[in-house]
Amino acid sequence: MGLLQPESGLLFWMCLAFGVVLFLLCKFGFPIILRAIEQRREYIDNSLEEARGAREETLQLKQESMHIIEDAQAQRWRILENTRAEQEQLAHQLKEKAEKEAAGIIESARMEALAQKEAILREANEHVVSLAIAVAGKVLMQELKEPQAQEKLARKLMDKVNNTQN
Amino acid sequence: METLGILGATIGAALAVIGAGFGIGKIGKAAMEAIGRQPEAADKVRTTMIIVAALIEGVALFAVAVCFMAL
Amino acid sequence: MGYGRKIFNWIVLSALALALVLELPVRAHAHGEGGDVIVKDIVLEHIGDSYEWHIGKFVGKHVAIPLPVIVCSRENGWKCFSSSHLHGGHSYEGFHIATEGAYAGKVVETLPDGSQVRPWDLSITKTVAGLLINSTIVVLLILGAARHYRKRRITDSAPMGLAGLVEMLVESLVDGIIKPCVGPNYRKFAPYLLTAFTFIFINNIMGIIPIFPAGTNITGNIAATFVLAMATFLVTNLFGTRHYWKEVLWPEVPTWLKVPLPIMPAIEIIGLFTKPFALMIRLFANIMAGHSVILILICIVFVTARMGATVNTSMSIVSILLGIFMNCMELLVAFLQAYVFTMLSSVFIGMAQEGAGHHEKKNDIDNLTTKR
Numbered sequence: 020m021g022l023l024q025p026e027s028g029l030l031f032w033m034c035l036a037f038g039v040v041l042f043l044l045c046k047f048g049f050p051i052i053l054r055a056i057e058q059r060r061e062y063i064d065n066s067l068e069e070a071r072g073a074r075e076e077t078l079q080l081k082q083e084s085m086h087i088i089e090d091a092q093a094q095r096w097r098i099l100e101n102t103r104a105e106q107e108q109l110a111h112q113l114k115e116k117a118e119k120e121a122a123g124i125i126e127s128a129r130m131e132a133l134a135q136k137e138a139i140l141r142e143a144n145e146h147v148v149s150l151a152i153a154v155a156g157k158v159l160m161q162e163l164k165e166p167q168a169q170e171k172l173a174r175k176l177m178d179k180v181n182n183t184q185n
Numbered sequence: 186m187e188t189l190g191i192l193g194a195t196i197g198a199a200l201a202v203i204g205a206g207f208g209i210g211k212i213g214k215a216a217m218e219a220i221g222r223q224p225e226a227a228d229k230v231r232t233t234m235i236i237v238a239a240l241i242e243g244v245a246l247f248a249v250a251v252c253f254m255a256l
Numbered sequence: 257m258g259y260g261r262k263i264f265n266w267i268v269l270s271a272l273a274l275a276l277v278l279e280l281p282v283r284a285h286a287h288g289e290g291g292d293v294i295v296k297d298i299v300l301e302h303i304g305d306s307y308e309w310h311i312g313k314f315v316g317k318h319v320a321i322p323l324p325v326i327v328c329s330r331e332n333g334w335k336c337f338s339s340s341h342l343h344g345g346h347s348y349e350g351f352h353i354a355t356e357g358a359y360a361g362k363v364v365e366t367l368p369d370g371s372q373v374r375p376w377d378l379s380i381t382k383t384v385a386g387l388l389i390n391s392t393i394v395v396l397l398i399l400g401a402a403r404h405y406r407k408r409r410i411t412d413s414a415p416m417g418l419a420g421l422v423e424m425l426v427e428s429l430v431d432g433i434i435k436p437c438v439g440p441n442y443r444k445f446a447p448y449l450l451t452a453f454t455f456i457f458i459n460n461i462m463g464i465i466p467i468f469p470a471g472t473n474i475t476g477n478i479a480a481t482f483v484l485a486m487a488t489f490l491v492t493n494l495f496g497t498r499h500y501w502k503e504v505l506w507p508e509v510p511t512w513l514k515v516p517l518p519i520m521p522a523i524e525i526i527g528l529f530t531k532p533f534a535l536m537i538r539l540f541a542n543i544m545a546g547h548s549v550i551l552i553l554i555c556i557v558f559v560t561a562r563m564g565a566t567v568n569t570s571m572s573i574v575s576i577l578l579g580i581f582m583n584c585m586e587l588l589v590a591f592l593q594a595y596v597f598t599m600l601s602s603v604f605i606g607m608a609q610e611g612a613g614h615h616e617k618k619n620d621i622d623n624l625t626t627k628r
Binding site for chain 3: 022023024027031032033034036037040043044047049052053055056
């Protein structure tokens with residue numbers, strides 16, 4: 020029975036002690052701890068959110084860079100292709116030009132050769148003609164001892180010359 | 186007479202303890218089964234179990250307190 | 257796993273040491289009165305209060321710390337003197353400690369006409385001294401942790417050591433019981449509930465430790481639990497919502513239960529008081545019973561001292577083993593009772609905080625509590 024009767028002195032001290040503890044802890048203790056815990060929780064949440072955002076951003080950047088690399092690759096191919104085409108064209112042109120020149124040279128060479136041949140032929144003709152004239156003169160000298168024959172021959176010759184010239 | 190009072194008080198306390206033990210045992214059994222069936226609700230079941238056990242214990246403690254007064 | 261086992265070993269060893277130390281006052285008592293061990297007296301001496309703090313008997317000498325006696329005499333007003341003046345039944349300025357009667361063990365005043373009355377007694381008894389020590393520990397613990405936070409920024413890492421321990425405790429209590437039980441405005445009540453938890457827990461733990469600055473039975477004293485339960489009662493009812501009071505005074509039950517005879521309101525109003533009363537008795541009885549059981553188990557050693565060496569040795573081993581077990585059990589109970597007190601306080605406060613929103617849940621809990 021005695022155990023179940025609160026002692027007044029003890030009640031007083033208990034009220035005092037618990038009251039002081041309650042006041043101190045409710046004023047300076049637990050609110051600070053609770054706030055700190057809450058703030059840190061918020062901070063961690065925010066950090067997680069930020070990390071997720073950063074990760075997405077990185078992914079996007081990566082994709083963008085991939086795009087850029089792909090573009091560059093394509094451009095490179097295109098440039099290479101262009102260059103090759105140009106080169107080919109140039110080579111073609113050069114070849115054409117060279118061929119043309121070569122053709123021109125050959126033509127002129129042939130022309131010259133032709134001209135030379137003609138000149139040689141002409142010379143030879145002249146030689147032959149002069150030789151023939153000389154021979155003919157000699158022959159004529161022998162045969163044309165008579166004036167008639169001379170004249171006859173002259174006419175004949177003249178006709179002949181005329182025929183050949185025509 | 187004094188001795189009889191003490192005897193009565195102790196028997197009373199024993200009876201109260203038997204009742205409380207039985208009751209809390211049943212709560213424990215039910216809680217175990219509930220947790221076994223739904224382990225994801227273990228926290229809620231435990232909380233409710235403690236509250237209900239505390240209520241039963243409260244009754245038993247009243248009985249013990251009464252016995253104490255009779256002692 | 258290895259770590260857990262190490263902790264377990266450590267707990268067992270310390271419990272063993274505690275059990276051995278616990279023997280000291282018992283042994284002193286046993287030899288003080290002609291070797292006859294009266295278990296009930298030993299238990300009651302520990303659970304009860306005294307004007308001096310008996311530490312133990314060393315080298316045949318009782319060591320006790322005298323504490324101040326503060327009394328208000330009917331004749332001469334307030335008096336304050338050391339309890340060593342009253343030691344051994346001596347009388348000082350008309351005061352002495354009664355040995356029998358209604359005031360046995362308390363300071364009484366002998367009036368000039370020879371009658372003995374109990375003065376207003378605000379003495380710093382053993383329990384009060386222990387209470388003050390434990391309160392200081394609680395305040396230092398929590399304010400130390402709070403100071404730790406004041407110096408830090410949020411971006412710092414989580415605290416270690418003491419503040420980390422306090423934070424873990426606070427976080428688990430707030431998330432585990434306070435937030436779900438109290439409801440949306442738990443922020444307002446969390447400091448009170450956490451204070452109650454810390455206070456009860458520290459006092460429980462200090463009650464289990466048997467050596468000097470600890471070892472006082474505070475939460476196993478009805479006055480302490482009365483004040484704690486009263487605090488919960490006041491917090492619950494002073495901050496109760498209108499809906500709560502309506503539920504108490506005009507509950508939603510058939511009218512015949514309310515009109516001619518206010519049966520349900522009467523039950524509800526009785527329920528207002530039985531709830532904190534149960535809190536008070538529960539904490540008191542659990543802690544007191546735990547202390548009693550440990551003491552009784554250790555007393556077996558001395559009770560069997562006269563029964564021969566064999567019986568005494570075997571029973572001593574049994575009693576020490578059981579004592580270790582009970583000490584471990586009491587560690588659990590120390591936490592559990594603080595937890596249960598906090599949880600039930602949260603539930604009561606939450607019931608008084610509920611608006612019309614959580615009607616059904618409230619009725620459920622109400623039914624449970626009023627069935628008592």
